Amino acid sequence: MPVIAAGALLGVMLLAQTRPMAATAPLPTGQIVESVQCIADPQQGYALYLPSGYAPAKAWPIIYAFDPLAYGKTPVRLYKDAAEKYGYIIAASNNSRNFQADEASRAAQAVWEDTHTRFTLDPKRIYMMGFSGGARVATSLAIHCEPCAIAGVISHGAGYPITSPPSEKDRFAYFAFVGDQDFNWPEIMELRQKKEELSAAYKLKVFPGEHQWAPPAIFEEALEWLQLKAMQAGSLPPNQAFIDQLFAKTLKEAEDATAHKDAMAEFEAYRSLAFDFSGLKDVSQYQTKLAAMKASPDLKQAQKKEDEAIAQQRSLTQELSANLTQVGEAGLDTQPSLYSAIVDGMTGLKIKADHAKSEETRLVLLRSFHDLWAQGIEAGQSELENKRFSKAEYYFQLMSTISPNEPWPSLLLAETSAARGDKKRAFKDLHEAVKRGLKNPDAVDKDTNLQSLRSEPEFQEIVAELKAKRDSQASR
Numbered sequence: 004m005p006v007i008a009a010g011a012l013l014g015v016m017l018l019a020q021t022r023p024m025a026a027t028a029p030l031p032t033g034q035i036v037e038s039v040q041c042i043a044d045p046q047q048g049y050a051l052y053l054p055s056g057y058a059p060a061k062a063w064p065i066i067y068a069f070d071p072l073a074y075g076k077t078p079v080r081l082y083k084d085a086a087e088k089y090g091y092i093i094a095a096s097n098n099s100r101n102f103q104a105d106e107a108s109r110a111a112q113a114v115w116e117d118t119h120t121r122f123t124l125d126p127k128r129i130y131m132m133g134f135s136g137g138a139r140v141a142t143s144l145a146i147h148c149e150p151c152a153i154a155g156v157i158s159h160g161a162g163y164p165i166t167s168p169p170s171e172k173d174r175f176a177y178f179a180f181v182g183d184q185d186f187n188w189p190e191i192m193e194l195r196q197k198k199e200e201l202s203a204a205y206k207l208k209v210f211p212g213e214h215q216w217a218p219p220a221i222f223e224e225a226l227e228w229l230q231l232k233a234m235q236a237g238s239l240p241p242n243q244a245f246i247d248q249l250f251a252k253t254l255k256e257a258e259d260a261t262a263h264k265d266a267m268a269e270f271e272a273y274r275s276l277a278f279d280f281s282g283l284k285d286v287s288q289y290q291t292k293l294a295a296m297k298a299s300p301d302l303k304q305a306q307k308k309e310d311e312a313i314a315q316q317r318s319l320t321q322e323l324s325a326n327l328t329q330v331g332e333a334g335l336d337t338q339p340s341l342y343s344a345i346v347d348g349m350t351g352l353k354i355k356a357d358h359a360k361s362e363e364t365r366l367v368l369l370r371s372f373h374d375l376w377a378q379g380i381e382a383g384q385s386e387l388e389n390k391r392f393s394k395a396e397y398y399f400q401l402m403s404t405i406s407p408n409e410p411w412p413s414l415l416l417a418e419t420s421a422a423r424g425d426k427k428r429a430f431k432d433l434h435e436a437v438k439r440g441l442k443n444p445d446a447v448d449k450d451t452n453l454q455s456l457r458s459e460p461e462f463q464e465i466v467a468e469l470k471a472k473r474d475s476q477a478s479r
Contacts (some may be wrong), residue, residue, distance in 0.1 A: 030121070032057045035083060037076045042120060046111035050075035052083045057122075064128035066157070067114060067144075069094035069137030070216075074445060078132065081216055085223045089230060091130075092120050099458070101136035101381075102388045111144060127154060127238035130229065134159040134216045135187075138177060143167060145175045155232065155448075157225045158357040161187050162212045176204040176232045177227045182212035183366055186374035189313040199274075202205045204232060206275065212269045213373060231279055246283050250276070266301040267309070274448050312367050319371040323348045327378050330401070331386065331394045342401065349405050376402060380411070387419055387452075395419045410441035418452035429453070430461050439467065444469035 030036055033055030041047040057063060065088070068078040075095035080294050086093050086197075099110035118124065129152055138158035145153040151222035155176035162179060163169055177198065181191040191207065198205040206228050210221055227249055233239035234246065257272035273296060276289040296302055323345060330341040349372060356368035383398030396419050403412035417432035433447065433456075447453065448466045456462040 006407070015401050035076060035079050037079075039094075039117070041113040041117040043116055044109070044113040046098075047110055047117075048075075048097045049114045049117070050079040050093075050095045050097060052079045052086050053122075054087050054090050054092065056090065056135060057092070059123045062125035063090065063092050064125050064130065065092040065094060065118060065122070066130045066132050067111070067118075067141070068093055069097060069099045069111075069131075069133035069140045071099040071101040071134060071136040072446075073098055073110075074449065075452075076445075078134070078216060082222050084219065085226050085321040088223070089226045091226065092118070092122060092124075099137065099140060102384055107140050111140065125238075126152065127151050127236075128229075128233055129153055130155045130157065132157040132159075133161075135161050137216065138162065139164045142177075146170075146173065149174075154236075154238070155229050157229075159216050160185050162190055169194065169201060169203065171201050171203075173201075173203060176229065178206050178208070178228055180208050180210065180217035180221070180225070182215060183209055183375060184211075184213045184369045186214060186370050186377050188366075188370050189316055192309055192313060204278070206279075207271065214377065228279070231283075235279065235282055241283060246280070250280055250284055253279075264301070266296075266299070266305040270296050270302050270305075308363075312363065312429050315367050315369050315375065319352065319367070320374050323375050324378060325374065327382060331382060331397060345375075345379075345401065346405055376406065379405075380415070383415060383419075387415070387422065390422070392419055392423050408439055410436040412449075413439055414441060418450065421455050424455070426456060426459065429456060430459075432467075433462075433465055437469065442469065442473065444473060 017137050030039065030051065030053060032053040034052075036051040036053075038048045039051050041049070054063070068075070070077050073096065075097040078095050079093050084095060085091075094114055096110040096114050098109075098113075099107040116127050127437060129151065131141035131145050133139070138161040140158075142156050142158060142163050144151070145156045146163075157178045157180070159180045160182065162288050178189050179194060181188055185191075188209075195205065195207050206225075208217070208221060210217060210427060212218070230245065231241065231249055234241045236463045252456065253272055257269055257276065260266075260269035260272055270293075273289055273293045277286050277293045280286050282288075326341050326348075329339060330345060333341055352368050352372040352375075356365050356372065359365035379402045383395045383402070386392075386395035386398065396416060399412045399415045399419065403409070403416070406412065413432050413436035417429045417436065420426075420429035422431055433453075441447070444466050447462075447469065453462070
């Protein structure tokens with residue numbers, strides 16, 4: 004995905020820092036602001052959380068966040084409590100989305116300029132964060148804008164852009180979250196291996212779940228780590244009580260991993276003790292322990308199992324992935340057989356996962372299924388962005404057949420019908436998405452691809468119904 008050129012973003016940054024403060028009303032603190040309109044580019048906006056103690060007399064750290072569907076309030080809602088606890092501003096673009104590289108670049112520039120104009124920011128503690136394609140946007144910005152001096156990246160469910168792998172030139176800390184059922188799990192495991200080879204500043208957290216933003220309950224670990232790295236780098240005064248508390252927590256993780264004979268978790272904990280606390284605590288004994296662990300048979304066996312799981316997923320998906328690539332362009336003579344092979348193959352993976360005898364096997368099968376499902380959805384989205392509506396519809400209908408209880412393909416079919424100008428079909432698809440379990444009213448109301456339907460009473464009725472259900476559940 005193309006990203007902002009370093010020189011261009013540097014110019015924006017310098018302009019923002021030298022431009023007089025715009026005469027705007029102060030934004031509220033201690034609460035979510037779902038939409039802040041950018042001063043210089045009113046078509047751009049972002050969701051915002053300002054800590055309750057924010058005051059312009061002090062410089063504050065900021066996290067720029069990118070959601071693949073341009074739902075800026077999603078990460079703000081999820082992580083506002085952690086941001087409040089540690090005093091971070093979160094600004095999440097409402098415009099940056101997957102498959103729209105130019106829009107993502109424009110969105111990042113607009114939010115960067117607006118926040119640098121409105122707020123007093125700490126130039127040594129500027130962070131990027133994103134989920135899925137948004138993680139690649141966040142990482143790209145950290146890579147390609149060296150003068151921006153991005154201190155760290157928090158990635159969820161994806162890592163580096165394919166065209167920009169990790170390098171010894173990277174100067175930012177990297178915290179990666181990934182679900183154990185996430186189809187990008189192999190990518191994140193290989194990213195960890197590469198970061199380890201480079202002796203880079205990184206940390207990884209695997210949680211039970213699919214392809215998603217990390218649960219709020221564990222997100223705080225990322226901010227704790229960034230706080231620690233800032234103290235280690237000298238950009239934040241050391242807080243000995245905080246350091247001691249986090250050190251004790253990490254040491255217990257190492258001891259628990261040893262007791263449970265989890266060599267990989269033990270290695271990660273001792274690596275953190277040896278590297279993350281260097282210069283803040285006496286870590287010589289943990290450096291010795293880490294060196295011994297690197298040569299241990301248990302760790303080598305754990306790494307071998309990890310590599311085998313990565314290879315198995317690629318083996319399970321290789322043929323079906325090729326079929327998915329071909330089916331959209333196939334002729335009438337071969338398309339039906341490819342369609343059947345995809346449906347049977349993916350359904351088979353799901354059935355095998357449901358009956359797997361071991362957790363490791365179940366997870367590999369689920370990741371393989373999710374890998375193929377994401378490929379099918381993304382193929383349809385790419386066709387939709389390029390206005391090849393029949394092909395987009397074909398892919399979405401295929402994924403709908405494979406996952407009959409999943410609302411997303413029906414929502415995407417509604418987007419396709421709306422783009423065609425077929426409102427009747429679009430509303431039919433929207434009702435089907437709700438029937439299948441669509442619960443988030445913003446998924447409909449804020450969907451720019453459904454813009455042509457918004458003036459219709461039926462559209463407002465659907466949104467009102469979803470909001471009423473949400474409010475009812477929230478009040479229970």
